Amino acid sequence: MTRHIPWILTAILGAVALAVVAVSRGEAVNALWIVVAAVSCFLVAYRCYALYIARHVMRLDPSRPTPAIRRADGLDYVATDKTVLFGHHFAAIAGAGPLVGPVLAAQMGYLPGTLWIIFGVVLAGAVQDFMVLFISMRRDGKSLGELIRMEMGQVAGTIALFGAFMIMVIILAVLALIVVKALAESPWGMFTVAATVPLAMAMGAYTRWIRPGRIGEVSILGLIGLLAAIVYGQAIAESPVWGPAFTFTPVQLCWILIGYGAVASVLPVWLLLAPRDYLSTFLKIGAIAALAIGIVIMAPPLKMHAVTQFVGGNGPVWSGGLFPFLFITIACGAVSGFHALISSGTTPKLIASEGHAPMIGYGAMLMEAFVAIMALVGASILDPGIYFTMNSPAALIGTDAASASAAVTAMGFPISPDLIAQTAKDVGEHTIISRAGGAPTLAVAMAEIFSHVVGGPAMKAFWYHFAILFEALFILTAVDAGTRAGRFMLQDLIALAVPSFKETKSHVPGIVATGLCVAAWGFFLYQGVTDPLGGVNTLWPVFGISNQMLAAIALMLGTAVLFRMKRDRFAWVTMVPAAWLLICTLSAGWLKLFSADAKVGFLAHAAKFSAAADAGEVLSPAKSMAEMQRIIFNDRVDAALVALFLAVVLSLLFFTVKTCLAARRIAAPTAREIPSQLVPAE
Amino acid sequence: MNGWLDIARRTARLMVGLPDYDAYLRHMAVHHPDRPAMNRTEFFRDRQEARYGGKNGGRCC
Numbered sequence: 167m168t169r170h171i172p173w174i175l176t177a178i179l180g181a182v183a184l185a186v187v188a189v190s191r192g193e194a195v196n197a198l199w200i201v202v203a204a205v206s207c208f209l210v211a212y213r214c215y216a217l218y219i220a221r222h223v224m225r226l227d228p229s230r231p232t233p234a235i236r237r238a239d240g241l242d243y244v245a246t247d248k249t250v251l252f253g254h255h256f257a258a259i260a261g262a263g264p265l266v267g268p269v270l271a272a273q274m275g276y277l278p279g280t281l282w283i284i285f286g287v288v289l290a291g292a293v294q295d296f297m298v299l300f301i302s303m304r305r306d307g308k309s310l311g312e313l314i315r316m317e318m319g320q321v322a323g324t325i326a327l328f329g330a331f332m333i334m335v336i337i338l339a340v341l342a343l344i345v346v347k348a349l350a351e352s353p354w355g356m357f358t359v360a361a362t363v364p365l366a367m368a369m370g371a372y373t374r375w376i377r378p379g380r381i382g383e384v385s386i387l388g389l390i391g392l393l394a395a396i397v398y399g400q401a402i403a404e405s406p407v408w409g410p411a412f413t414f415t416p417v418q419l420c421w422i423l424i425g426y427g428a429v430a431s432v433l434p435v436w437l438l439l440a441p442r443d444y445l446s447t448f449l450k451i452g453a454i455a456a457l458a459i460g461i462v463i464m465a466p467p468l469k470m471h472a473v474t475q476f477v478g479g480n481g482p483v484w485s486g487g488l489f490p491f492l493f494i495t496i497a498c499g500a501v502s503g504f505h506a507l508i509s510s511g512t513t514p515k516l517i518a519s520e521g522h523a524p525m526i527g528y529g530a531m532l533m534e535a536f537v538a539i540m541a542l543v544g545a546s547i548l549d550p551g552i553y554f555t556m557n558s559p560a561a562l563i564g565t566d567a568a569s570a571s572a573a574v575t576a577m578g579f580p581i582s583p584d585l586i587a588q589t590a591k592d593v594g595e596h597t598i599i600s601r602a603g604g605a606p607t608l609a610v611a612m613a614e615i616f617s618h619v620v621g622g623p624a625m626k627a628f629w630y631h632f633a634i635l636f637e638a639l640f641i642l643t644a645v646d647a648g649t650r651a652g653r654f655m656l657q658d659l660i661a662l663a664v665p666s667f668k669e670t671k672s673h674v675p676g677i678v679a680t681g682l683c684v685a686a687w688g689f690f691l692y693q694g695v696t697d698p699l700g701g702v703n704t705l706w707p708v709f710g711i712s713n714q715m716l717a718a719i720a721l722m723l724g725t726a727v728l729f730r731m732k733r734d735r736f737a738w739v740t741m742v743p744a745a746w747l748l749i750c751t752l753s754a755g756w757l758k759l760f761s762a763d764a765k766v767g768f769l770a771h772a773a774k775f776s777a778a779a780d781a782g783e784v785l786s787p788a789k790s791m792a793e794m795q796r797i798i799f800n801d802r803v804d805a806a807l808v809a810l811f812l813a814v815v816l817s818l819l820f821f822t823v824k825t826c827l828a829a830r831r832i833a834a835p836t837a838r839e840i841p842s843q844l845v846p847a848e
Numbered sequence: 849m850n851g852w853l854d855i856a857r858r859t860a861r862l863m864v865g866l867p868d869y870d871a872y873l874r875h876m877a878v879h880h881p882d883r884p885a886m887n888r889t890e891f892f893r894d895r896q897e898a899r900y901g902g903k904n905g906g907r908c909c
Contacts, residue, residue, distance in 0.1 A: 240875035241895065244867045253859035379892035381861060435900035436893070443900070444864050451863070512865075647900065 173213050180206025187280060187472075194467035197543045200280055201461065204539045208532040211288040216296065216528040223728070223736040224300050228521035233307045233514060243307070245518035248525060255513045256530040257447050259295070259505050260454070262341055262641050263498025263713075264534050266604035268542035270706060271495045272553060273483040275473040276546040278492050283542065286493070286500030287535035290743030294501060294717055296527030297724035297740055298509040303523065304839040307515035310506050310720065314818075316838050317726050322821040324662065326719055329814035330507065331655045332807070333712040335683070337504065338648045339690035340709040341641045342427070343701050346419045346691070347603035348634050353412035354403035354594055354627075355634045356419075360412070361395035362442060362639060369441035385444045392445065396631050400594060420695040423645070424688040431649035431680055439646050446640035453612075453636045457540050460615040470546035470553065475578065482558035482577070483602070484703055485765040490754040493746075494710030499538025501747065503716025505531065544611030551581025552589055552598070556607045559700035560600040561787040570599045594627030602702045609633035645687075652683040693800045698787030707758060708804060711751050715815045718747040722822040729826040730837035737826075748819065755812045759805055768808065772801035865899030866892065 183203035187195060220226045234245040246254070271279040301313055308316070311330065315323025349356045368391075369384045377383060402408045414422065430438055479487040484495060498504070509527060517526060545553060554574045555563065563573035567583035574581050590598045593613055598606070613630040617623060656679040661668035667675045694701030721744035728737040761767030764774045778785045779794045788794045829836055858868060869891050876885040886894060 238875055238879075240872035241867065242898065244871055244875075246862065246867070247855065247858065249855055250859045250862050254862040257863040373892075378889040379866075381864060381866060382857070436896055439900050440864075440896050447863050448860065516862075516867075650900070 173210060176206045177210045180210060184284075188277060191472065194469065195472070197461060197466050197468055197547055200276070200468075200539060200543055204280070204284055204536060207284050207288065208535065211292070212524070212529060212532060215288060216292070216524040219293065219296060219528070219739055220524045223733065223739050224297075224523075226300070226520040226523055228519050230520055232303055232517050232520060234516055234518055237306065237515075242512070243515045246516040248518070248522045251513065251516050251518075251522065252526055252530055253451075254516065255508070255526050256533050257451060258508045258511070258513070259502075259530060260450065260534050260537055261498070261644060262344065262605075262637060263502060263504075264538040265541045265608055265637065266344060267496040267498055267706075267710070268538045269545040269604035269607050270483055270557070270702070271492055272470055272542060272545035273474065273481045273557065274477045274488060274492060275471045276468055276542055277472040278477065278488055279496055279542050280539065282492060282496055283500045283535050283538050286496070287531060287538075290717070290721070290747065291499075291501035291505075291535065292528040292531040293739060293743055294503075294720050294724070295505045295509050295531040296524065297727075298506045298720050299514055299517075299523055299527035301724065301727050302510035302514040303517055303520065306840050307512075308510065310510045310723075313510060314719075314723055317723060317730060318818075318821045318825045322818060324659075325814055325817055325821075327655065328659060329712075329719065329811070329818075330716065331652060331659060332810065332814075333503070333716055334648055334652045334655065335686045336690060336705070336709045336712050336807075338427075338645055338652070338687035339694060340702075340705050341648075342420075342423050342645055342687065342691045343694040343705060344603040344605050345423065345638050345641050345645075346416050346695055347601060347700075347702065348605040348609070348638060349414070350416040350419055351413055351597070352403075352595055352634075353409045354399040354631055355638070356412045356414060357399045357402045357408075358392070358395045358631055358635045359638045359642070361399075362392065362445070362635075362642075363438065365391045365395070366438050366442040366445065369444070370437040373441060374436050381444055384441065385448055388441065388445045389449070392449075392635065396628060396635060399631060400627065403594070416695045417692075420688075420692055423691065424684060426642075427645050427649050427688070428680065428684045430646045431653065431684070432677070439643070439650075442639065443643050443647070446636075446643045449636050450640050453633070454537055454540070457544070457612060457615065458536075460612075460619050461540060461543060464615050464618045466543075466547040466615070466618075468543070468546045469548060470550050474550075479763075480765065482554060482562050484706060485763075486707070486754070486757065490750040490757070491707065493750040494707060494714050494754050496538065497710045497713040497717075499535050499541070501714065501717045501743070502534075503713045503718070503720055506716060506720035541608055544608050544615070547614065548607070548611055549581065549585070550579040551575070551585070552610070553607060554579050555581060555586055556598050556601045556610070557604075558600060559602065559698075559703060561698055561700075563599065565597075565599060567599070592623065592626045593630035595630075600700065602700045604702075605634065605637045609637070649680065649683055649687075652687075653679040656683055689803075693803070696796070697800070698793075698797070704800075704804060707754065708807060711754050711758065711808060712811050714747050714751045715811050718744050718751060718815060719818050721747065722818055726822050726825040726829070727837050729829040730835060732829075732833075732835045734830065748815070751815065752812065755808050758808045759812075768801045768805040772798050772805070775801070866895050 180203055183199050186199045187203055234243050237243040268279050302308055311323050311327040314326045349359060365388060369388045372384050477488045551574050554577060555570050563570040567586040571581050571583040571586055593610055609630050612633040613626045616629040617626045657667055657675055694705045697704050721740045724740035725737050725744055757766055758768055762770050764771040775785055775794055775798045784794055788797055869888055872891060873885055
């Protein structure tokens with residue numbers, strides 16, 4: 167009994183903290199209450215629910231050899247220390263998503279986002295990661311597409327592969343859009359990010375020829391270079407010659423990024439991708455740790471309201487009501503389908519014992535949720551006036567401090583033009599108005615927190631650009647690596663129709679596939695950049711819908727496997743979150759398609775604009791008939807894309823139901839695990 | 849303390865896709881004493897290509 171007491175106390179602490187966060191009104195709540203609530207809930211969930219799933223649902227068997235043992239080769243399959251693998255897995259799953267989604271969701275107040283992150287991760291997100299890791303671990307570490315093919319058939323596997331490719335395209339476009347929003351008209355930020363390219367190349371040459379394999383050494387040298395670039399960036403931005411040379415409009419940046427993606431993804435990996443990945447990975451882990459320490463030391467009060475009037479819809483940051491749109495806006499951090507690709511990637515080939523799976527599958531996702539909580543806290547400690555000034559589109563609040571101040575004050579979040587100008591000055595930017603996309607908002611919050619701990623207000627501009635650089639750096643790495651991965655996915659898909667396309671000796675298929683992949687995300691990026699409503703408004707929901715649909719697919723795979731293992735009575739563990747995600751994504755997708763509200767529905771928006779175009783009118787924010795036509799075209803493409811995602815998820819739902827019904831008719835287990843004796847150790 | 853430092857080092861290296869070279873040598877010594885093992889530099893380049901070549905799905909959002 168005594169061993170349960172600490173857990174019971176943790177549970178009580180979590181409940182009290184949650185109650186404080188949920189019930190307090192009027193007076194400012196300290197951010198630490200959210201942190202305490204989240205951490206206690208996560209600890210209790212890990213101790214109780216993860217263990218329940220491990221023991222009863224999966225019946226993990228620590229004595230059963232994992233792929234790392236059976237197929238050990240010292241390279242891909244290596245039995246790895248639990249802590250080391252946890253770090254590897256966490257670094258692979260944590261990206262920009264958990265930092266951006268919660269910042270955007272803060273427009274509804276901090277409470278809805280906090281509750282969704284906590285309950286979402288415990289019941290859905292961590293379960294999904296854990297389940298896919300379990301399924302892959304029992305099948306030689308095969309990838310998600312292959313697992314779906316093994317358990318639900320060839321057609322289902324191909325559909326899932328196609329869906330995953332489209333999701334990749336949207337993710338790359340959204341990530342690139344965030345970089346554009348963060349670097350546009352910001353010579354200081356642009357210079358530091360541009361400086362990482364020659365810096366990474368120098369690091370690449372160092373690890374290639376001078377001191378091969380010395381990752382630690384070269385990363386420290388790189389970090390010194392980065393810090394120098396941030397410091398020097400201020401002088402560049404202020405220089406009358408270099409300042410304008412590093413100042414780009416969003417459209418220019420969009421083309422630079424597309425060109426960058428096309429070139430970077432065909433360069434040798436050691437030259438640019440690998441060394442920049444070292445920097446971005448270590449910087450990411452360091453910045454996350456520093457943010458956690460900073461929040462605890464500063465213990466800031468939350469200035470955002472618990473719940474704002476935008477829960478009913480018509481918020482300026484993104485359109486749509488709490489249900490279903492909150493649940494797709496915070497994807498990563500609560501539940502992220504993309505993790506299914508990571509949990510069936512390198513991790514299952516490295517896990518030393520089935521007994522480690524709860525900590526790595528379930529635990530690492532709890533850690534990512536903690537990152538999301540910190541991002542939400544970051545957005546919520548800012549003055550709400552600043553938050554809405556930064557995140558509302560220029561079409562709503564104008565482009566100068568006076569109009570922004572008037573518009574945001576009219577929303578009910580009073581802010582003076584002086585404060586807007588002063589905040590921009592503090593962080594070393596020309597303007598903070600309409601810097602949507604989440605990254606700049608988070609950077610202002612991080613500057614606030616870090617400068618409180620180190621350096622005081624004088625260091626704010628440095629920390630702001632440090633935060634921008636850290637986000638841009640790992641987004642660019644993701645764009646580069648994602649383009650390469652997308653190219654191979656596309657080659658596999660095209661090879662289904664044209665087998666010679668898989669040929670890797672010839673350069674032609676690779677170049678064609680790379681070009682197609684860049685063109686695909688480039689199209690959506692350009693659309694987002696030129697979108698008069700700011701792009702994030704349109705693209706983030708499509709990204710959220712696609713990512714949550716992949717999560718639903720992964721959980722449906724989990725359900726099918728449980729049925730095929732004859733563990734039907736435990737299948738609610740995956741069925742409940744899968745059902746919730748299906749409800750959220752199908753209704754969000756439906757609304758995005760058919761809502762009569764032109765702010766929400768793509769088709770209604772297209773209809774409104776085409777009716778006006780027919781009548782010869784130009785509707786704001788379009789300025790010409792050509793822009794009208796482009797808006798209509800974009801709306802229809804987005805609608806088609808959402809319809810495609812709906813079709814993918816519905817067809818996989820069909821295959822899941824079919825698989826489960828077939829499994830119920832057979833008395834014996836039919837799951838196709840790869841038995842340990844089949845594959846001898848290499 | 850040394851143990852922690854070692855774990856931190858190995859974690860940092862695996863985060864960027866570089867597994868333990870000593871473990872690879874041990875594996876080769878036990879299972880393939882007949883085959884030559886890659887040296888440290890070859891091992892590093894082989895793993896770099898394997899991680900970033902594109903087949904591994906890349907980074908998360």
